[in-house]
Amino acid sequence: MSTPREDTHGTHDEPGGRVIPLRPEPVSSPDVTPPPGTAVERAEIAAELLTPAESDAVTRRLPAGARHAGTVRLLPARTLAALGTARRSPRVLAVIRVSVVTLQGGRSWAVRAWDAGTHGVYRRQIRAAEALGDQDLVRNWVQAREEAVERRHARLMNLPKLAVGLLKVVLGGALGVVVFVLVIAGMAQLSGAGTFAGVIAGVLDFVGFLFWLIAVAWTPVLLGAPVAVLYGAYREGSRRAEPPQWVRPPERRRTRDGEMITPSVVVTALRDLGIGPLRKAITAMPDAGAAMLGPITLAGCGVEVDVLLPKGVSTNEVQGRHRKLAENLDRHQHEVFITIPTAARTVRLWIADSGALDEPIGPSPLVIDESLTADYYTGRAPWGQDLRGDAASVSLFQMHLLITGLSNQGKTAALRALALWLAQCKHVEFRVADLKGVGDWRMFDGIATTLIQGPTDDHVIAATEMLEAAVAEMDRRIAALEASGATDGITRDMAYRPGSGFHPLVLLVDEAQVAFMCPAIGDDKRPYGGSKATSRYFMATRKIQNQGRAVNIGLWQGTQDPTDRNLPKLVREGAHLRISLALGTEEQGRMALGDKAIDSGAAPHHLRAGLDKGTVVATGPGFTVPQGQSSIIVRTHFIDGKDSAALADRARALRDGLTTTDGTTEPAAPLDLLTDVATVLNGHRRMRTQEVLAALTVHDPRYRTWTFADLTNALPETAKPYKTAGHMQISAARIDEAVTERDEIGDIDPDDQGDD
Numbered sequence: 140m141s142t143p144r145e146d147t148h149g150t151h152d153e154p155g156g157r158v159i160p161l162r163p164e165p166v167s168s169p170d171v172t173p174p175p176g177t178a179v180e181r182a183e184i185a186a187e188l189l190t191p192a193e194s195d196a197v198t199r200r201l202p203a204g205a206r207h208a209g210t211v212r213l214l215p216a217r218t219l220a221a222l223g224t225a226r227r228s229p230r231v232l233a234v235i236r237v238s239v240v241t242l243q244g245g246r247s248w249a250v251r252a253w254d255a256g257t258h259g260v261y262r263r264q265i266r267a268a269e270a271l272g273d274q275d276l277v278r279n280w281v282q283a284r285e286e287a288v289e290r291r292h293a294r295l296m297n298l299p300k301l302a303v304g305l306l307k308v309v310l311g312g313a314l315g316v317v318v319f320v321l322v323i324a325g326m327a328q329l330s331g332a333g334t335f336a337g338v339i340a341g342v343l344d345f346v347g348f349l350f351w352l353i354a355v356a357w358t359p360v361l362l363g364a365p366v367a368v369l370y371g372a373y374r375e376g377s378r379r380a381e382p383p384q385w386v387r388p389p390e391r392r393r394t395r396d397g398e399m400i401t402p403s404v405v406v407t408a409l410r411d412l413g414i415g416p417l418r419k420a421i422t423a424m425p426d427a428g429a430a431m432l433g434p435i436t437l438a439g440c441g442v443e444v445d446v447l448l449p450k451g452v453s454t455n456e457v458q459g460r461h462r463k464l465a466e467n468l469d470r471h472q473h474e475v476f477i478t479i480p481t482a483a484r485t486v487r488l489w490i491a492d493s494g495a496l497d498e499p500i501g502p503s504p505l506v507i508d509e510s511l512t513a514d515y516y517t518g519r520a521p522w523g524q525d526l527r528g529d530a531a532s533v534s535l536f537q538m539h540l541l542i543t544g545l546s547n548q549g550k551t552a553a554l555r556a557l558a559l560w561l562a563q564c565k566h567v568e569f570r571v572a573d574l575k576g577v578g579d580w581r582m583f584d585g586i587a588t589t590l591i592q593g594p595t596d597d598h599v600i601a602a603t604e605m606l607e608a609a610v611a612e613m614d615r616r617i618a619a620l621e622a623s624g625a626t627d628g629i630t631r632d633m634a635y636r637p638g639s640g641f642h643p644l645v646l647l648v649d650e651a652q653v654a655f656m657c658p659a660i661g662d663d664k665r666p667y668g669g670s671k672a673t674s675r676y677f678m679a680t681r682k683i684q685n686q687g688r689a690v691n692i693g694l695w696q697g698t699q700d701p702t703d704r705n706l707p708k709l710v711r712e713g714a715h716l717r718i719s720l721a722l723g724t725e726e727q728g729r730m731a732l733g734d735k736a737i738d739s740g741a742a743p744h745h746l747r748a749g750l751d752k753g754t755v756v757a758t759g760p761g762f763t764v765p766q767g768q769s770s771i772i773v774r775t776h777f778i779d780g781k782d783s784a785a786l787a788d789r790a791r792a793l794r795d796g797l798t799t800t801d802g803t804t805e806p807a808a809p810l811d812l813l814t815d816v817a818t819v820l821n822g823h824r825r826m827r828t829q830e831v832l833a834a835l836t837v838h839d840p841r842y843r844t845w846t847f848a849d850l851t852n853a854l855p856e857t858a859k860p861y862k863t864a865g866h867m868q869i870s871a872a873r874i875d876e877a878v879t880e881r882d883e884i885g886d887i888d889p890d891d892q893g894d895d
């Protein structure tokens with residue numbers, strides 16, 4: 140029992156009630172200790188508090204009777220209590236249920252009768268067609284209604300004729316019966332089987348019996364008719380209406396969480412969205428709006444349905460009421476996704492099963508399947524699951540990538556998962572700058588040729604120089620590709636041929652915002668950070684984004700909280716794959732994914748920071764985006780540190796002997812096979828291929844992963860191994876010739892090639 144106590148305004152708790160003072164005690168203040176034995180409730184006060192004087196003034200303005208009126212009740216307390224008890228009794232509930240259903244049946248009959256009398260079916264169809272804005276349909280239904288009216292009119296005109304006909308039939312029938320009785324009576328008299336009067340008397344007795352029977356049966360029939368009508372109404376009600384939740388037996392009441400998504404649930408949710416024209420149109424539709432819906436299909440851990448909105452309602456309006464729609468569907472906002480497919484006036488709703496999105500998805504196939512390999516040209520990184528629960532993969536072939544998100548949402552993990560997959564393709568070279576430097580990318584030691592780790596200006600300078608070196612490499616490749624005369628760009632064969640100089644190169648900068656925000660100025664007076672034409676990191680990024688793709692150089696950047704300062708517009712737009720984890724605002728979403736994706740329904744700002752870790756909204760040509768959508772939601776597999784390290788070991792083994800630099804030393808020059816072979820031949824006229832390979836691995840450890848076939852493929856046609864004395868051999872003279880030929884081609888200035 141609570142102890143009565145004095146409150147700050149001098150009032151007291153009354154027995155049986157709890158007084159809530161206008162100015163609650165400041166319980167959140169640490170220096171106020173509630174009186175002993177008092178349970179204090181924390182209350183959120185949205186409004187301004189009144190001073191005691193203002194409070195008294197308000198009390199004085201209240202009508203005298205209302206000052207201490209207590210709770211306002213529509214029914215006396217006893218009646219309410221009795222109703223409460225009655226509702227808890229299953230029998231009483233059954234009676235109430237049957238009554239309600241019967242009333243619903245009666246209402247249904249009335250509606251149907253009214254409909255039949257007023258051509259309601261046609262009226263509603265016409266209104267629905269108008270709401271959908273389909274003029275042909277309107278015309279057809281108007282015509283159908285006119286025909287129905289005409290048919291009814293014709294029937295009415297025929298009624299008197301019909302009545303006269305009926306009368307004639309009845310009179311004729313009665314006359315026939317009389318004649319028949321008279322003939323039978325006459326025949327009985329003539330044949331001596333009976334008397335004429337006797338037959339007539341017998342018939343009259345029979346008629347009298349019939350009247351008696353009717354008189355006897357009349358009362359039960361009269362009494363039974365209402366029961367039959369009520370039964371009929373009950374049947375009608377159970378067929379055509381749904382009893383309200385509260386009259387159902389408890390076990391058949393729907394829980395809020397388990398609400399099934401049926402057409403009526405969706406239509407009702409749309410109707411109650413607070414969009415006037417939508418409500419009007421749905422109410423006007425004969426099928427209560429069901430025609431607006433496409434089929435509701437199972438899609439992963441939820442369902443998907445397309446909704447054709449009536450004319451006058453824009454897809455934006457529905458999108459703008461995302462939260463309300465979700466709540467109307469008994470879902471959280473993050474459990475409903477609204478996208479805009481290409482069909483006009485259509486929104487696509489994906490509605491998760493309650494709570495399903497909070498279930499973790501399984502481990503990455505990359506972790507489970509140790510034999511899984513990668514191919515830069517033809518492969519797709521297994522990355523996660525889309526909302527339908529289907530595997531979501533991404534092609535990284537010649538892509539610049541940008542991933543953004545609030546801090547600690549799984550950006551590095553998602554980016555690293557892609558890199559760890561691609562690292563399983565031994566032909567791919569990584570140069571990594573981790574500008575956070577807490578060891579997230581340490582495992583790339585021995586995989587990446589450059590690995591910069593740290594957040595200081597020096598690290599930014601090293602990362603910038605890494606990109607600038609890549610720009611030089613890009614220019615070299617562009618010139619070499621031009622000189623090679625290749626017509627199909629860099630083919631897979633060219634890229635994978637050891638020493639070709641066209642292998643895939645991925646430049647990866649995590650926490651790129653650190654680079655854009657770097658205040659350091661170089662000796663040449665150019666800033667490293669910023670987004671001016673003189674900004675070194677920015678300009679290197681732009682050059683690679685502009686021209687790197689065609690020569691297999693891709694730039695992947697990860698960045699937090701995008702703003703115009705820490706992620707310039709041109710850099711955002713230069714990425715082919717744009718990926719976003721949870722973000723704070725729609726504006727940030729626009730920066731991360733672009734206006735088009737956001738306008739079509741992508742909403743990374745609706746992902747829940749903290750709860751939706753690893754869930755990304757992604758857009759770009761590398762993803763399989765469902766037709767009509769411009770983005771896809773992927774719940775990425777989380778590869779933890781231990782599994783990442785195991786995958787890194789596998790990737791490292793493919794690059795046995797690779798030396799990683801920290802960006803402060805020059806990256807190793809690309810392999811020059813012809814010069815290296817010439818060096819290891821070292822005065823021999825020819826040498827067995829096997830021996831050349833062994834000598835090459837001693838000369839440069841990067842040859843350790845090379846096979847006999849790699850070496851054969853990598854040599855030009857004129858210098859390939861040939862068979863002599865029972866062994867495959869390499870000739871020094873042919874290698875020298877190939878070197879001379881290559882140097883001659885290299886000396887030709889590409890700019891002079893077209894001149895006569």
Ligand SMILES: Nc1ncnc2c1ncn2[C@@H]1O[C@H](COP(=O)(O)OP(=O)(O)OP(=O)(O)O)[C@@H](O)[C@H]1O
Pocket residue numbers: 544545546547548549550551552553575699752753754774775776777778
């Ligand atoms: N796909 C995922 N599924 C579930 N949890 C994840 C997933 N990815 C990351 N996490 C969790 O989020 C944590 C933070 O991940 P991560 O370091 O990749 O975030 P981040 O966005 O890069 O952080 P920061 O911005 O601080 O660098 C991880 O330690 C992990 O617990």
